[in-house]
Amino acid sequence: AQSVAQPEDQVNVAEGNPLTVKCTYSVSGNPYLFWYVQYPNRGLQFLLKYITGDNLVKGSYGFEAEFNKSQTSFHLKKPSALVSDSALYFCAVRDPKTGTASKLTFGTGTRLQVTL
């Protein structure tokens, strides 16, 4: 069975500093990996995905993520954090062999707090 771990409940960073939100996964084959962001009382917004190819994936709002197959990780990064980046971030994985349902397994979320 596939699984996702987000080891940090909360990440604190000063505005202008780089940020990293960690994610590790477990899946039997080659994974499809996704990052989402959730603002208060809103749904999840898609940020970026890794399917195949270049290990560094660029997404919305200046975010990027690095896929590392040997470490089974897919960490979210941004070179310079903004206060407006403060939100709840979810990593998700899909096993391509799970059929037409395209089900995702989500991590428990990491709250990012960016301060001035």
Place this chain on the structure above:
Amino acid sequence: SQTIHQWPATLVQPVGSPLSLECTVEGTSNPNLYWYRQAAGRGLQLLFYSVGIGQISSEVPQNLSASRPQDRQFILSSKKLLLSDSGFYLCAWSVIGAHSNQPQHFGDGTRLSIL
């Protein structure tokens, strides 16, 4: 472009009352549809998913049911709500297909409080 609508945005219901939450998708045909529950602003629990009209799969046994009467309409229901049904309910859609690498797209949710 595709859009997803959920309503109502908030709902307060007494224990034992019925429930109907609706989700509709525009701008796409034959999507996969999903219902999730999010407790305490954290992890998402997949409740139901559907790959076509009238086709519903349940992920966890519970007090809720789902139906898909039309291609782009997904309804979450209960005959008698429990206190434990409180939470933030999210609907999502994705492109159908065994090898789809497309993300799921979420509505803005319904916050359900049971009194």
